[in-house]
Amino acid sequence: xxxxxxxxxxxxxxxxxxxxxxxxxxxxxxxxxxxxxxxxxxxxxxxxxxxxxxxxxxxxxxxxx
Numbered sequence: 001x002x003x004x005x006x007x008x009x010x011x012x013x014x015x016x017x018x019x020x021x022x023x024x025x026x027x028x029x030x031x032x033x034x035x036x037x038x039x040x041x042x043x044x045x046x047x048x049x050x051x052x053x054x055x056x057x058x059x060x061x062x063x064x065x
Contacts, residue, residue, distance in 0.1 A: 002040070002041075002042070002045045002046070003045070003046045003047075003048055005048055005049040005050075005052075006036070006039060006041070006047065006049070006050055006051075007050075007051050007052070008035055008050065008051055010035055012034070012035065013034055013035070014034065014035050014036050014050075015032055015033040015034025015035050015036040015037060016028055016029075016032045016033075016036045016041065016047075017029040017030045018047070018063065018064065020060040021046070024060075025046045025056075026046065026047045026048075026055045026060065026063050027044060027045065027046055027047070028041055028042065028043055028044065028045045028046075028047065029043065030043055031043060
């Protein structure tokens with residue numbers, strides 16, 4: 001498992017499917033595609049931030065919006 005802080009510049013789908021871990025972390029569910037392909041993300045990796053916004057304090061439902 002790796003921990004990532006990713007920045008996206010294009011306003012389009014990110015290409016990652018996320019799930020909430022039993023411990024409350026946002027985790028990559030499957031192989032990334034689109035904007036997230038070739039960024040080193042893998043299934044099981046934990047996302048802590050997207051575009052400098054911390055995901056740790058957000059309810060998981062809000063992360064998906």
